[in-house]
Amino acid sequence: MRTTISIGACLLAISAALYATVRRVSSEPNDDAAARAAFMVAYQVFMHPRCVNCHPAGDSPLRGEDSQPHTGLRLRRGPDGQGVFTLKCTNCHQSQNHVGPHMPPGAPNVLAGGALDSTTPRWHLPSAKTPMIFQGRSAAQLCRQLEDPSQNGGLTAEHLIHHVSTDPLVLWAWNPGEGRTRPPLRHDEFVASVKAWLDNGGACPK
Amino acid sequence: MTEVEMRTVTFILNGKSTTVKVDPEKPLLWVLREDLGLTGTKYGCGMAICGCCTVHLEGDAVRSCVTPMSRVEGKRVTTIEGLSHDFSHPVQRAWMELQVPQCGYCQPGQMMSAACLLAQNPKPADTDIAEAMSGNLCRCGTYQRVRKAIHLAASLLIERGVAE
Numbered sequence: 001m002r003t004t005i006s007i008g009a010c011l012l013a014i015s016a017a018l019y020a021t022v023r024r025v026s027s028e029p030n031d032d033a034a035a036r037a038a039f040m041v042a043y044q045v046f047m048h049p050r051c052v053n054c055h056p057a058g059d060s061p062l063r064g065e066d067s068q069p070h071t072g073l074r075l076r077r078g079p080d081g082q083g084v085f086t087l088k089c090t091n092c093h094q095s096q097n098h099v100g101p102h103m104p105p106g107a108p109n110v111l112a113g114g115a116l117d118s119t120t121p122r123w124h125l126p127s128a129k130t131p132m133i134f135q136g137r138s139a140a141q142l143c144r145q146l147e148d149p150s151q152n153g154g155l156t157a158e159h160l161i162h163h164v165s166t167d168p169l170v171l172w173a174w175n176p177g178e179g180r181t182r183p184p185l186r187h188d189e190f191v192a193s194v195k196a197w198l199d200n201g202g203a204c205p206k
Numbered sequence: 207m208t209e210v211e212m213r214t215v216t217f218i219l220n221g222k223s224t225t226v227k228v229d230p231e232k233p234l235l236w237v238l239r240e241d242l243g244l245t246g247t248k249y250g251c252g253m254a255i256c257g258c259c260t261v262h263l264e265g266d267a268v269r270s271c272v273t274p275m276s277r278v279e280g281k282r283v284t285t286i287e288g289l290s291h292d293f294s295h296p297v298q299r300a301w302m303e304l305q306v307p308q309c310g311y312c313q314p315g316q317m318m319s320a321a322c323l324l325a326q327n328p329k330p331a332d333t334d335i336a337e338a339m340s341g342n343l344c345r346c347g348t349y350q351r352v353r354k355a356i357h358l359a360a361s362l363l364i365e366r367g368v369a370e
Contacts, residue, residue, distance in 0.1 A: 072255075074340040085326050085338040086267040086319040092254035094272060104254050104272055119276045 022147045023202035030201025038196035043139045045190045048183040050173035055134035081125040093123035097177035107168040143204035220288025235270035246286040257342035260315040267322035286314035296362035300355040308346035
């Protein structure tokens, strides 16, 4: 019996440590209700086509307001999320949006120091190893996925906040080019809701 | 009307250092065709959909109609004219052997995509070819000959000892 309890306690401790990779350690007591409410605010953005289209359930990127596959093109994620063979994302997508409807959108790459490289495009899906699927996920499923080390590729709270605050691909959602809608919140509201979720303990909706 | 700022852009075109003074946002396609006289690369849709304008940028099969010159600075670009100087590239040999083109307009793009595919996958299966060539449209419908020619080019590559 004692052995069983010890193993159980170890597993709980390991589990808590793993979850701490996204959930912030704080001396303040967690406010689960506030965390869940904040996540539900951010969830509106996570589920918008500007985000879902590059976080698909399948192996191919989506496009448009109704998240359809790229017509005709047999696009595939590839190991690094950059596409394969002749159909790599940046073969068409450049470092900025092209002017006009139905033209390829684009975003700039980030240099090692964090500065933007306006001559090199950044356009990709998450890697095959960590696909970070948003499409079709309920709020509870998405929240748990973001916190699950086996699915989030070692994401920490700081990584997540950095991604949603500064990644040119995320920022692009608020500058999506002609004919594409923006997410329902302002970018600063979105970032604040992600921070509020984490600051309040990162509890997931039920 | 604002005046466009011209900039000097130097890149390696078909193995030779090339310098042009252009609007850095001008698409590579129009620099190749209008400024440098390399008309083998074709204009199709201008929207990165049809694949007619495919060239290699650092080995990747980019759509030159949407690739700004600012991205090309310092990079290696290969066009259909630079695939080989004597039509000896396995893709060129296979295309001639099987008389792939009908009207021919899309074929430079088809060949550049085929060469890119074979450089990364020297023995592609039909499914690999269908996937990799899905971004190159042919209104004459030469798709089956294109597929056959890619298989032939793959065998020529093996003969040449490049693939194995």
